[in-house]
Amino acid sequence: MSEHDEQHAHRLRRELPQEVPPPVNPPGDDDAAQPERNGLTGRQRLLKGLWPPRLTRAQLIVALLLFGLGFGLAVQVASNSDSDSALRGARQEDLVRILDELDDRTQRLEDEKQGLEKQRDELENSSDQAEEARKQTLEKERQLGVLAGTVAAQGPGITVTIEDAKGTVEADMLLDAIQELRAAGAEAIQVNGVRVVAGTYLADSGNSVSVDGNKINAPYRFQVIGKPQDLEPALNIPGGVVQTLEKEQATVTVERSSKIVVDALRAAERPDYARSSSQ
């Protein structure tokens, strides 16, 4: 207690002896009060106050006040340990500052989010574009593969069969036929299982013909993909391939078909010298 309180207590204490002394001697119970001042230590006084419990007015009042203190203490501790304890006891200016900081932080995070979303969109776009380019490249590769003979092809076209009973058909006649078909718009050609491409050569080889080094024998069977209405007349024109061959005692049959499969393949070869100039 403060000095003031103590002085207060001193004054009261001076008053007390006048009241207390008379009953001090008779009852044995109250001897605690008398020797207290004489030689009783604080520790003994504390133990005496604690045990035995005495139901006095002073004890009750102090108990009541201490009840209030304990209650307030517990309530404060409980409310302070709530989840939002950090803001409960805060003052208005602190709250305003915290709110400002949160607003700033939200703004910053929002900006960051927008930046990241933009970046994500760009990446998605570019990956879409890359995907599209890849698709186009694949498509182109397939188209070029049909021309280069690296992939199988199918479509409408004609089948030309040249029966050479007398062995009079030579490589140049077959080459004429191929040139005629190409001129008429043939897109994929195979002869007896050999794909005919840009670099194909034909040569006589004894009684038969070799195409790119592969010997083929009569009957020569051309499978040609292209527009049948163009291909067939191109072979049949007067003085054309069919007439020339028939003059050599060969029989030629031309059949239109809505589905010709050209499945003879040729390995893709990397040119030794020529390089694409676009790269």
Added chain:
Amino acid sequence: MIAVLGLVVGVVAGLLVRPEVPAAVEPYLPIAVVAALDAVFGGLRAMLDGIFDDKVFVVSFLSNVVVAALIVFLGDKLGVGAQLSTGVVVVLGIRIFSNAAAIRRHVFRA
């Protein structure tokens, strides 16, 4: 003994009931609790000194609480509430420490 029981019962009741602190009282409760703690330590010291008086205790307890709350209230009105309540807590803390030292000398003689 009964006083100690009162304190224990108060803590238990506060923990069990968990009343919602009214907003008007909220800023004053912590300061009031510290002030009351100061009064209790003072009372304990007075008891060990053999000069304890219940009337003095009651008056000092209540006046401590009221004055502490008043200071915080005034501080809030003046716009220095945070600093003033810090000051009150520091002063009360110093007093609690000096009282605790006196109590320690009595109980442990050291």
